[in-house]
Amino acid sequence: MPYLLPNFEKPCNCKVDLIAVGSGQALKLASNGDVDMVLAHDPQAEEKFVKDGFGINRKTFMMNDFVLLGPLSDPARIKGTKSAAQAFAKIQKSGSTFISRGDNSGTHQKEKSIWSKAGVRTFGSWYMEIGQGMGAALTMADEKQAYIISDRATYLQRIERLKLAVLVEGDPELLNYYSAIQVNPSRYPTVNATLSRQLTDWLCSTEGQKLINNYQISGRQLFKSTCDIRK
Template sequence: MKSIFRLSLVTLTLLAFFCTGALAIERLKLSTTTSTDNSGLLDALLPAFEQKYNCKVDVIAVGTGKAIKLAVVGDVDVTMVHARSKEDKFVADGNGVNRRDVMYNDFVVIGPKNDPAGIKSAKTATEAFAKLAAAKAKFISRGDDSGTHTKEKILWKEADVTPAGDWYVEAGQGMGKVITMANELQGYTITDRGTFIAYQDKIELPVLFSGDAALFNPYGVIAVNPKLHPHVNYDLSMSFIAFLTGPEGQKAIADFRRNGQPLFFIYD
């Protein structure tokens, strides 16, 4: 009887230990872009961070606009996005703290191989978009207030174009789905290079325009202000920012490849 009691006591002690260990795992809520998620980068980054800090990162992948809105209302602890004007406003309004540059790539315009709008001959991104409008070439827009959509709207404005009509499709979808739609419809779209590379072997659309400085695409990470939202996991957010911008995170980003190509670049 005493042996059974001792065994039960040991079992209960072990159960208590493991349950306590499970409860001790912290959780970090991260809102980020579909382009970051679709690229596969998070699968290369997060496991090392989770192991190092004994935590679990819950990822919400949406457009930049929605990712920042989630941060504004305190539904996440930290956000990683790519629309600098929106990021700066988020911080200036007191909603975010400790914004840091993480990485960058560029936007590219992809479309049918025969390039009916003739954008390959364009000298600037603005000229490429003017050609798309003039040709009324099928164009698939993110239409979701994402960083990519924000850049697209800037380029239409600079081209003095208000896109509308059957040729202009507002998808309201993430980057991967929009690339797939453009491929199915044999239309054009603007995409971050990282997601394009990740999807390159699944589609027939090549890059038709790239290289303009206006297509530079920086990514930043920002912690939610704990003074506005005391419930957020600020300490773990700061650890996440330090990890991403430190040697370990930066090396993981620089080493990340898909189809043999780098998707993101780090700052020297």
């Protein structure tokens, strides 16, 4: 966002105030009408948010993917497993420590959907719900040498400081879609509808999409624009 927003703010001569919170809290703030628009990555919650009349003009504007990380020693032997669900089942079977965000964030929702796909319903003391952000969760997984699911961007930002390896990636189940949604101005007349529409549309403009595709961390593309393939 600090990379994208200046390109929007300059031509429109406006200032976007950014509140960085997880998808759960973001949608809550938006459904209280306390913000003008919201970015989130939890498709189910987003659809409900729009259906309940809180949001309009939802644009799924970019995607990246999740990776399944774990200790180099890989006690559950999941390296090379193609399906995330299979890998999760192996982790449960071996009882290896797994760190869960446990905070209703988009990542946590994704993790839960993989557990249910893997048919895992019982969790023991190997499963640690920590109720914190991605950064704190990665730090703890590193310290405890545990398995964890992370979005690729946060993982790459911290790659130097982590003694964890990418063990499973590329499963379509691990894709992560981000949407922008305007808060419904007919529900909350005080929101800035003009600018939030402009920004939502700009994220799907040629310029916005190009910027998203060009964003790199240590020479690697992190996000892919998705406005053409998803409506």
